[in-house]
Amino acid sequence: MTALNMNRRRLLAAASAGVGLAFAGRVAAQTNGPANKLVVVIARGAMDGLSVTVPYGDPNYVPLRGGLAIAAPGEANGALALGEGFGLHPALAGLHDLYGLGQMRFAPAVALPVRIRSHFDAQDVLENGGEGLRQQTDGWLNRAIVAAGGTSLKGLSIGAQTPLILRGDAPVSSWAPGGQVRGGDRIASLLQDLYVEDPMLGQNLARGLATEELVGQGQNMDGDEARVRRNDVQGLGRAVARLMTGAEGADIVAVSLDGWDTHAGQKAQLQTRLTGLDQLVTGLKDGLGETWSRTAVVVATEFGRTARANGTQGTDHGTGSSLLLAGGAIKRGGPIGDWPTLADNRLFEDRDLAPTMDIRSVFKGVLRDHMGLDRAALDARVFPASAAEAPAMDGLV
Amino acid sequence: MASSPTDAAIALTRLGLGARPGEIERVAADPRGWATAQIRPQGAPQPSGQFADTAERVAQYVDYQSDAGQVRRDRRPPTSMASDTAQTASAADPQAVARREARQAARRDITQDTAQEFLARAQLGATTDDGFAERWALFWANAVTVSAVKFASGAFVGQYEREAIRPHVFGRFEDLVLAAEQHPAMLLYLDQARSVGPDSMAGARRNAGLNENLAREMMELHTVGADGGYTQGDVTELARALTGWSIPTARDQGQTANPSPNRPRRARAMANQIEPGPDGFVFRANVHEPGVRTVMGKTYPASGLAQGQAILRDLARHPATAKRLSRRLAAHFVADDPPPALVARLEDAWTRSGGDLAQVARALIDAPETWTPQPAKIKTPYDFVVSTHRALGTRPQRIQPLRQALLDMGQPPFAAPSPEGWPDAAADWAGPDALVKRLNWSRTAADAAQAADPNALAVAALGARLSERTRLAVARAESRPEALTLLFMSPEFQRR
Numbered sequence: 060m061t062a063l064n065m066n067r068r069r070l071l072a073a074a075s076a077g078v079g080l081a082f083a084g085r086v087a088a089q090t091n092g093p094a095n096k097l098v099v100v101i102a103r104g105a106m107d108g109l110s111v112t113v114p115y116g117d118p119n120y121v122p123l124r125g126g127l128a129i130a131a132p133g134e135a136n137g138a139l140a141l142g143e144g145f146g147l148h149p150a151l152a153g154l155h156d157l158y159g160l161g162q163m164r165f166a167p168a169v170a171l172p173v174r175i176r177s178h179f180d181a182q183d184v185l186e187n188g189g190e191g192l193r194q195q196t197d198g199w200l201n202r203a204i205v206a207a208g209g210t211s212l213k214g215l216s217i218g219a220q221t222p223l224i225l226r227g228d229a230p231v232s233s234w235a236p237g238g239q240v241r242g243g244d245r246i247a248s249l250l251q252d253l254y255v256e257d258p259m260l261g262q263n264l265a266r267g268l269a270t271e272e273l274v275g276q277g278q279n280m281d282g283d284e285a286r287v288r289r290n291d292v293q294g295l296g297r298a299v300a301r302l303m304t305g306a307e308g309a310d311i312v313a314v315s316l317d318g319w320d321t322h323a324g325q326k327a328q329l330q331t332r333l334t335g336l337d338q339l340v341t342g343l344k345d346g347l348g349e350t351w352s353r354t355a356v357v358v359a360t361e362f363g364r365t366a367r368a369n370g371t372q373g374t375d376h377g378t379g380s381s382l383l384l385a386g387g388a389i390k391r392g393g394p395i396g397d398w399p400t401l402a403d404n405r406l407f408e409d410r411d412l413a414p415t416m417d418i419r420s421v422f423k424g425v426l427r428d429h430m431g432l433d434r435a436a437l438d439a440r441v442f443p444a445s446a447a448e449a450p451a452m453d454g455l456v
Numbered sequence: 457m458a459s460s461p462t463d464a465a466i467a468l469t470r471l472g473l474g475a476r477p478g479e480i481e482r483v484a485a486d487p488r489g490w491a492t493a494q495i496r497p498q499g500a501p502q503p504s505g506q507f508a509d510t511a512e513r514v515a516q517y518v519d520y521q522s523d524a525g526q527v528r529r530d531r532r533p534p535t536s537m538a539s540d541t542a543q544t545a546s547a548a549d550p551q552a553v554a555r556r557e558a559r560q561a562a563r564r565d566i567t568q569d570t571a572q573e574f575l576a577r578a579q580l581g582a583t584t585d586d587g588f589a590e591r592w593a594l595f596w597a598n599a600v601t602v603s604a605v606k607f608a609s610g611a612f613v614g615q616y617e618r619e620a621i622r623p624h625v626f627g628r629f630e631d632l633v634l635a636a637e638q639h640p641a642m643l644l645y646l647d648q649a650r651s652v653g654p655d656s657m658a659g660a661r662r663n664a665g666l667n668e669n670l671a672r673e674m675m676e677l678h679t680v681g682a683d684g685g686y687t688q689g690d691v692t693e694l695a696r697a698l699t700g701w702s703i704p705t706a707r708d709q710g711q712t713a714n715p716s717p718n719r720p721r722r723a724r725a726m727a728n729q730i731e732p733g734p735d736g737f738v739f740r741a742n743v744h745e746p747g748v749r750t751v752m753g754k755t756y757p758a759s760g761l762a763q764g765q766a767i768l769r770d771l772a773r774h775p776a777t778a779k780r781l782s783r784r785l786a787a788h789f790v791a792d793d794p795p796p797a798l799v800a801r802l803e804d805a806w807t808r809s810g811g812d813l814a815q816v817a818r819a820l821i822d823a824p825e826t827w828t829p830q831p832a833k834i835k836t837p838y839d840f841v842v843s844t845h846r847a848l849g850t851r852p853q854r855i856q857p858l859r860q861a862l863l864d865m866g867q868p869p870f871a872a873p874s875p876e877g878w879p880d881a882a883a884d885w886a887g888p889d890a891l892v893k894r895l896n897w898s899r900t901a902a903d904a905a906q907a908a909d910p911n912a913l914a915v916a917a918l919g920a921r922l923s924e925r926t927r928l929a930v931a932r933a934e935s936r937p938e939a940l941t942l943l944f945m946s947p948e949f950q951r952r
Contacts, residue, residue: 179910179935182935245938249933249942250895252929253925253947256925257947260950263891264888264891265888267890268888315935
């Protein structure tokens with residue numbers, strides 16, 4: 060694998076020519092039999108794409124990343140080869156197995172249509188599907204349900220409250236695991252930082268969380284799988300799968316995974332987060348059984364992280380990041396979109412991975428070919444005024 | 457007095473229930489004036505909603521009690537039958553079953569009403585502009601606690617707060633405590649309604665006797681305090697004086713609640729030796745222990761209802777009462793171990809004004825100790841939950857999640873663990889498990905919040921009290937829910 064292979068790989072040249080046919084065929088398939096399933100996983104906090112789909116073949120990767128670089132396939136703790144100079148983070152073994160089955164794809168350099176580095180604002184744009192900030196008060200996944208006929212698809216969000224991506228006119232349900240906060244949670248360490256001058260609160264909270272941890276272990280030993288705890292991502296995956304099967308099962312699901320804002324100590328944090336992501340997807344696959352063949356999972360984040368490591372073994376807010384697709388419905392294939400390279404003159408604002416594709420193109424391709432939405436609705440309603448900027452990507456499912 | 461930039465935030469958090477968006481700016485010009493303006497002769501604001509008043513609740517409760525008596529009689533086997541066959545017969549009796557179900561339904565209705573009262577109070581707390589008056593009212597409700605741990609007192613606790621406490625919190629303490637002790641909620645909670653003078657007409661007939669519960673708590677918890685200088689003999693004497701303080705029964709209701717036009721109410725009542733007092737209160741002369749009473753060295757002539765009232769007023773005016781409640785006020789609003797100077801100021805205002813709570817409230821607002829920047833108090837779970845709603849500009853919509861959250865954090869609605877009321881120190885509320893539960897609540901509230909800009913929300917909620925550390929943590933959070941969770945769990949939001 061050389062850098063040349065990865066250079067400026069062109070998008071499918073005939074993309075627009077094939078749209079009509081693909082669309083017609085897929086709608087016919089969708090109207091017969093049970094609905095296809097779509098799970099959108101939002102990695103909140105800005106997932107570091109350069110550690111997820113590792114561009115080990117890019118000669119600038121190791122120099123930029125230094126100690127944060129993931130080793131090439133074959134080396135100790137090396138990436139899991141994906142071809143064309145990319146490899147998956149070693150924590151994503153389950154997803155790599157799916158890649159071997161032709162059930163996993165990745166887009167190495169996608170971004171929102173706007174360049175913002177605020178988590179809150181960027182998550183809004185990611186979820187509302189507009190071109191900029193606060194252009195929509197509802198979410199594109201909900202508008203997709205409306206465009207598909209309103210009641211034919213059942214939406215479900217995982218969490219105490221419906222995230223923006225699923226808010227809107229179509230009624231959707233929600234479910235939250237009953238788990239408690241645990242000592243290992245990100246919030247626990249952030250709070251300890253807040254409590255440095257308030258030792259009473261700091262010590263008491265730490266003690267309380269340690270107790271919770273013991274209670275949690277006791278429950279695991281009892282083999283109580285019905286209760287899903289906050290950190291049990293595989294259990295969460297299986298639980299979500301249960302909610303997606305059967306006649307009343309959900310067709311469109313939004314899940315949030317927190318903890319991706321890796322400003323310091325990135326390697327250890329990502330090991331944990333990506334292990335969780337891998338468990339979520341494999342939990343879904345195991346739980347869905349044969350329905351997995353009709354399922355597409357999209358993993359997206361609000362933006363990427365700086366190409367260079369910062370001074371605290373982490374990375375700061377960036378621009379382009381990776382998107383992952385998985386599921387029995389996904390078509391075998393290589394990287395989605397161009398690789399911009401990490402050459403000095405290619406970095407966005409001399410610091411970030413430059414995006415080569417509007418993330419909405421992937422969403423639209425999946426909605427059209429997997430959920431049977433028509434192109435006009437996608438261009439005008441689900442992702443308003445997106446026809447020119449973000450044409451639906453072909454050949455994903 | 458000149459205001460510093462932190463004074464508005466201190467006023468709204470230490471004297472109130474937390475700032476709502478925009479409130480700090482509105483209060484900033486005159487934080488002391490904001491609090492002082494809430495001192496009104498008519499008392500604290502009332503929760504809104506259609507609720508039974510005390511008289512109506514007494515009627516419902518009396519109905520429930522007489523149904524309960526009938527249900528008990530249904531269960532009791534007739535003497536001529538063996539008990540096992542009697543139970544079978546009773547269970548099969550459709551009328552008895554219907555009565556039992558009606559009684560359960562009545563109990564459920566009353567419990568649900570009380571739950572709605574609590575929700576209405578929390579909604580008032582979340583939305584009121586008079587946060588100081590509300591905190592002041594809640595302090596007094598807790599100082600003379602009625603707890604819903606008993607069904608009977610729970611049936612009246614909403615009416616108690618609305619009718620016995622709130623109208624009196626800026627009046628004289630003796631009027632407040634008199635209204636409280638004569639309310640059915642208190643008479644039932646501390647068993648006064650069942651206390652019978654041994655030498656009264658009824659006592660001689662029924663072999664019933666004194667119940668000292670209310671008398672003891674009146675002295676120990678409501679007025680002079682355990683070290684107030686009274687003896688067991690004083691408690692018993694007060695208990696004797698209080699005999700006859702009671703609530704209506706079904707028999708009274710039949711005669712007093714539906715007055716016939718040709719017999720004046722008072723005449724009928726007197727014929728039955730009942731002296732009507734405030735709504736829901738009756739004085740039963742035939743239960744009252746006759747004779748002169750001596751309490752803490754003072755002699756009170758036999759005067760029926762007036763005898764107990766006179767003792768209670770003296771207890772309310774006692775210097776030990778001023779001292780004890782001044783300290784409790786300072787410990788509630790300012791610090792678990794309050795500055796002696798502050799306690800002295802409140803006590804002085806109390807003594808000089810003859811227990812005028814409006815003057816005591818003014819003294820609290822004017823005291824420099826009230827405005828020290830360093831927060832020393834941990835919010836109670838109720839105040840914490842209400843203040844998160846205020847910060848978000850929302851109000852609780854349903855009782856069940858509110859009840860569960862408060863139960864988890866250790867302060868179930870209207871259900872103080874003892875007549876002493878809710879505790880008031882950090883150690884009581886900020887233990888390890890309680891903080892985990894606060895974190896769970898914070899996450900739930902943050903997940904459900906619709907806040908566009910957590911940074912602006914943090915500034916609006918805490919103003920100049922927002923620390924740089926918390927400001928940065930909120931700004932750097934990776935999501936809105938994380939930002940709000942950090943805000944709610946920050947030391948300056950937990951404390952006041």
